[in-house]
Amino acid sequence: MLDGAVTLEHVNKLFGERTVVNDVNLEIHAGEFFSLLGPSGCGKTTTLRMIGGFELPDSGRILIDGRDVTHDEPETRPLNTVFQSYALFPHLNVFDNVAFGLRFEKPGSVSTKSDKERVMEALELVALGSFSERRVPQLSGGEQQRVALARALVLEPSVLLLDEPLGALDAQLRARLQVELASLQRQIGITFIYVTHDQHEAFTMSDRIGVMREGKLIQVAPPREIYEKPATIDVAKFVGAANLLPGRVVSTGVVEISGVKFAAPQSAPMGDGMVMIRPERIHVGTGTQQAIIERVTFAGSSLRIALNVGGVKLVAEIPNDENSRHLEENAITNIDVLPDAVRVLPLN
Numbered sequence: 001m002l003d004g005a006v007t008l009e010h011v012n013k014l015f016g017e018r019t020v021v022n023d024v025n026l027e028i029h030a031g032e033f034f035s036l037l038g039p040s041g042c043g044k045t046t047t048l049r050m051i052g053g054f055e056l057p058d059s060g061r062i063l064i065d066g067r068d069v070t071h072d073e074p075e076t077r078p079l080n081t082v083f084q085s086y087a088l089f090p091h092l093n094v095f096d097n098v099a100f101g102l103r104f105e106k107p108g109s110v111s112t113k114s115d116k117e118r119v120m121e122a123l124e125l126v127a128l129g130s131f132s133e134r135r136v137p138q139l140s141g142g143e144q145q146r147v148a149l150a151r152a153l154v155l156e157p158s159v160l161l162l163d164e165p166l167g168a169l170d171a172q173l174r175a176r177l178q179v180e181l182a183s184l185q186r187q188i189g190i191t192f193i194y195v196t197h198d199q200h201e202a203f204t205m206s207d208r209i210g211v212m213r214e215g216k217l218i219q220v221a222p223p224r225e226i227y228e229k230p231a232t233i234d235v236a237k238f239v240g241a242a243n244l245l246p247g248r249v250v251s252t253g254v255v256e257i258s259g260v261k262f263a264a265p266q267s268a269p270m271g272d273g274m275v276m277i278r279p280e281r282i283h284v285g286t287g288t289q290q291a292i293i294e295r296v297t298f299a300g301s302s303l304r305i306a307l308n309v310g311g312v313k314l315v316a317e318i319p320n321d322e323n324s325r326h327l328e329e330n331a332i333t334n335i336d337v338l339p340d341a342v343r344v345l346p347l348n
């Protein structure tokens, strides 16, 4: 059996009178890249800190590989943490910073490799094998982050907790390290639990995402499902742009928005709901429904088109290519919204 399965059972945390983590139930699989995603203050970090043993839940249990660790000290749990601030020692070189991680090793733990081998292996993992002699001030932000990662990995934990570890880096470097982190996780196969408020980051790297809001875990699913089939209006709004309009499913596969009919999936529940249509799922220029182009906004690789469909205002996003060049404001065009581009969400 693979190690590194983490279970949260009815976990609650209060700070003073305020419940910041509210009855969270979650099963993270061994070897999974799992992200906790949500706006600032929703309780992600507190949840991660309880898994790490830095905070004690007010009620509920935390299990790692079936063992109840709720009250165990951080250093006795089979996990390690990478924080946003790397907290490296500037006076030590890269090798010694990583070797420092070994000091936290549990007494009596057995490793057949020498410490030197283990440090070098951890540095190779993060592609810093040739940097062992370098001093911390001689490293870029991205390299420092990788040293912090190596320091956490040198102990060979079953679970690695990462709290916005790329938060301090610029956008380009972040994008590169996201790819590196995801492939590193797949290579070493340990469980990563990653906290972020950046949906792109969560989408790029994760096997599954847990979306949190106001202390509650509101949806747990793979990235594509979170984006295409959000469970609630809040999830739809938080992960990407969305047209959200009140409507009513009037018959199987037909939804009416302000008197205008659109195709909907056969499975859409009858009655009132919030209709979600992602902008990139609206085809503009061809289709069966007439629309007026009210505005065309240039956004580099794409164009945002504000449409009026019989009084219903929709925003479409289409690629900036030879097909979109001819679209002009105030012109009439045809659009298509395919049934599977439409989701009808519960109103609350």
Ligand code: ATP
Residues within 6 Å of the ligand: 015, 020, 038, 039, 040, 041, 042, 043, 044, 045, 046, 047, 197
């Ligand atoms: P961010 O992305 O901004 O870090 P988060 O989702 O990780 O947000 P938490 O850090 O878990 O959120 O905080 C949840 C709430 O609990 C916040 O309102 C925060 O101010 C509060 N909080 C966190 N730690 C403490 C503490 N030690 N004492 C009191 N309140 C706290």
